[in-house]
Amino acid sequence: MGLGVILYHHIVIKIHKPTLGSNNINRLTPVGIIQSDIGKRWAARLDAGEELEITLMIDSIVEKRTSWNIISQTKQGDPNRVIMLGAHLDSVPEGPGVNDDGTGVTALLEIMESVERYDDYPHSIRFAWWGAEEAGLVGSLYYTSNLDSKKADKIKYYFNYDMIGSPNPKFELMSDSHSGIGAQLLEDYLTKEGKEVSYMYVLKSLPSQAIRLTNTRLFDKRSDYAGFVDLGIPTAGLFTGEEEHDPCYHQACDTIDNVHLEAFTINTKAAAHALGTLATSLEGVPKRLNITPNLRGRSKMTHNFQRWQKLAAQAQRGQSCSHGHKSETV
Numbered sequence: 001m002g003l004g005v006i007l008y009h010h011i012v013i014k015i016h017k018p019t020l021g022s023n024n025i026n027r028l029t030p031v032g033i034i035q036s037d038i039g040k041r042w043a044a045r046l047d048a049g050e051e052l053e054i055t056l057m058i059d060s061i062v063e064k065r066t067s068w069n070i071i072s073q074t075k076q077g078d079p080n081r082v083i084m085l086g087a088h089l090d091s092v093p094e095g096p097g098v099n100d101d102g103t104g105v106t107a108l109l110e111i112m113e114s115v116e117r118y119d120d121y122p123h124s125i126r127f128a129w130w131g132a133e134e135a136g137l138v139g140s141l142y143y144t145s146n147l148d149s150k151k152a153d154k155i156k157y158y159f160n161y162d163m164i165g166s167p168n169p170k171f172e173l174m175s176d177s178h179s180g181i182g183a184q185l186l187e188d189y190l191t192k193e194g195k196e197v198s199y200m201y202v203l204k205s206l207p208s209q210a211i212r213l214t215n216t217r218l219f220d221k222r223s224d225y226a227g228f229v230d231l232g233i234p235t236a237g238l239f240t241g242e243e244e245h246d247p248c249y250h251q252a253c254d255t256i257d258n259v260h261l262e263a264f265t266i267n268t269k270a271a272a273h274a275l276g277t278l279a280t281s282l283e284g285v286p287k288r289l290n291i292t293p294n295l296r297g298r299s300k301m302t303h304n305f306q307r308w309q310k311l312a313a314q315a316q317r318g319q320s321c322s323h324g325h326k327s328e329t330v
């Protein structure tokens with residue numbers, strides 16, 4: 001293990017925040033982030049043969065905290081055929097998190113209120129507000145890791161809404177080859193509203209090789225869809241971007257003034273349209289992939305538990321929230 005790693009970001013950032021989670025103290029090399037201009041100056045001095053002595057101080061605490069998921073399901077509809085929507089409740093300590101992810105939380109509340117006006121849909125609707133997403137998808141992974149095969153089979157589709165009102169929005173669809181009609185419904189609605197739909201960036205082979213796939217669309221492990229994808233449940237979601245799309249991402253300025261109301265409204269309506277369609281018909285929805293969530297036998301159960309731990313670790317390394325950053329190492 002090295003003494004520490006200092007990264008400089010490829011964009012100008014206003015805060016310096018370490019990426020070492022408290023649960024990894026004494027297990028991983030400490031990591032800190034500095035502004036790009038400082039990092040480039042240091043790198044130039046190193047290239048010139050100068051020896052630099054840098055002090056990296058990371059102040060962390062280790063303590064147990066309690067978090068909650070809030071789950072609500074309609075009495076109407078077949079409980080064996082569930083359409084599920086999710087958004088995370090928490091924000092990072094640096095800011096109030098109104099876009100990340102107050103927009104997703106509010107969208108679900110608005111859709112829930114609209115659902116109350118209907119009573120003729122044949123499939124049950126389940127709303128989930130996830131806890132501790134920013135800490136590594138803790139709430140959603142706990143939920144999905146405790147689903148047996150029968151319970152997982154009842155969830156016919158999962159929609160994830162994380163950051164859907166960025167102030168300079170892109171309209172990005174999160175989907176893969178198993179998303180079926182759910183992703184298409186979101187895309188069709190946004191296209192009808194005159195919005196150009198893009199697809200999420202996927203990390204392939206190495207973190208530095210971030211590429212955009214046009215024909216093949218895959219999920220990463222950075223938001224609450226991860227556990228559902230891992231169970232083979234058809235999944236899709238919307239995201240409006242960070243960095244240049246949301247300069248207040250994970251900062252104190254992520255307030256109500258940081259939300260693009262038109263983007264938030266259109267995405268909420270797209271989400272409601274997709275839900276309304278699947279709540280009445282499952283035509284075009286793929287069957288759950290043949291993945292057994294809970295295995296029998298000590299060795300198989302240990303393997304399964306380790307798989308979920310790895311998924312949570314991937315989420316933490318990616319800062320969760322569907323988004324990652326390219327960085328360079330000093």
